[in-house]
Amino acid sequence: MTAQYLTALALVAIGGACIATQAVVNGRLSTHVGDPVTATAISFIVAAILLSVIVVARGTVPSAAALSTVPWWAWIGGALGAFYVFSTVASVGTLGVLTLMAALIFGQVLTALILDAVGAFGLQVRDISWTRILAVVMVAGGLLLSRV
Template identity: 45%
Template sequence: MGPFWTALAVAFAGGVALAVQSPINSALGRALNDTILATIVSFVGGLVVLALVVFARGSLPNAAMFRSVQPWMITGGALGAFYVWSALWSVPRLGVLTMIAALILGQLLASLMVDQFGLFGIPVREIAWQRIVAVVLVGAGVVFSRF
């Protein structure tokens, strides 16, 4: 399997994980009766898994690794927390399919801007009509998922 297909398979698996993560986190929120606490618990679980992976690799991070990190680069955690909370809060109100469709629509719209302007060090990929059609189709999917 070439690098493109490997990356596509990993992205697909990540999508499956997100679809399963959302109702699991929503159930946690209901059990705790607190969506913010459920988000924290979810992130602590992720932190534990990632810490185990780092330790299992055998090479621990050092201060020199962080010298080139700019402040905006650490906002991913806050954005991830918002994603987990928004999914957790939205699933019981929209259902998993509509929530994921709306999530993907938001991702696609933001991704168009990131690609178009080369934000965050990403290579520029201009908006083509085919990409706009893809976004419109996903938007239609959000609408149709409610019927």
């Protein structure tokens, strides 16, 4: 394994820890503000401010010409993220963090299998194999075990 690969793996693992922590923190925020949609909006406002400062500080603000070439579907990431955050805020108190994360991961790997198989959004097509199906089944098993 290369240093670049290990760095990417470490970043994703830390990102995963952030996701689990974010669910709890945003769930608490929802309790305090009294509404999961409001908590989601606050979370995104804070993120937008932070990221805007970083983009400006780095000098990577895209031009209008560059933005005009973005395909329509590339603009829905924020809406997908908003639903993700809302779903965790609304569910963490009921499911607990472990089951919530297991359900998220199950949804992610099942969708990833399909997106890879069809080459969605310009991805390289990756065949569905028995090992990839087994990976999805094992995550489903983990989801079921998280409730035992």
